[in-house]
Amino acid sequence: MISAALLFAFACYTLGLIFNLWRITRGPDAADRILALDTMVINVIALLILYGILEGTAVYYEASMLVAMVGFVSTVAYCRFMLRGDIIE
Template sequence: MLQAVILFCLGVMSVALILTFVRLIKGPDLPDRILAMDTLYINGIAVIMLFGLYLDSNLFFEAALLIAVMGFVSTVAIAKHLMRGNIIE
């Protein structure tokens, strides 16, 4: 039963990834595209963790943690670049 639920959730998250990617491409302005990029990596983390649950492997959780840290840092760097024009002060 749990395997079927995980597969259903993987399907739903895959659709969310596709829709977020479309928003990243079609976004009307730059802040919308940055928000879509942030949402894209969060959805990617969810897909990786669900796939790790499906395969019963701990390696996927470590990869998701690394992607979460890199995604956070990149979002902060892009936001600082938009606000001030430079990243390192």
């Protein structure tokens, strides 16, 4: 039963990634692209967690934490660049 739930969750998050990729390419402005990129990072984190559950190892949980940290920093840096034109003051 857990394998069917994992398969359904993988399909849902993969579909979410595809929709986010579409929003990144077709976004009307930069704010939509930033939000789509941030949501894409969240979907990748969820996929890593699901894969860790499927494999039964804790390595993917640590990888998801690294992706979360890098995703947060990249979102903040991209927002600062869009607002000020420079990342480091």
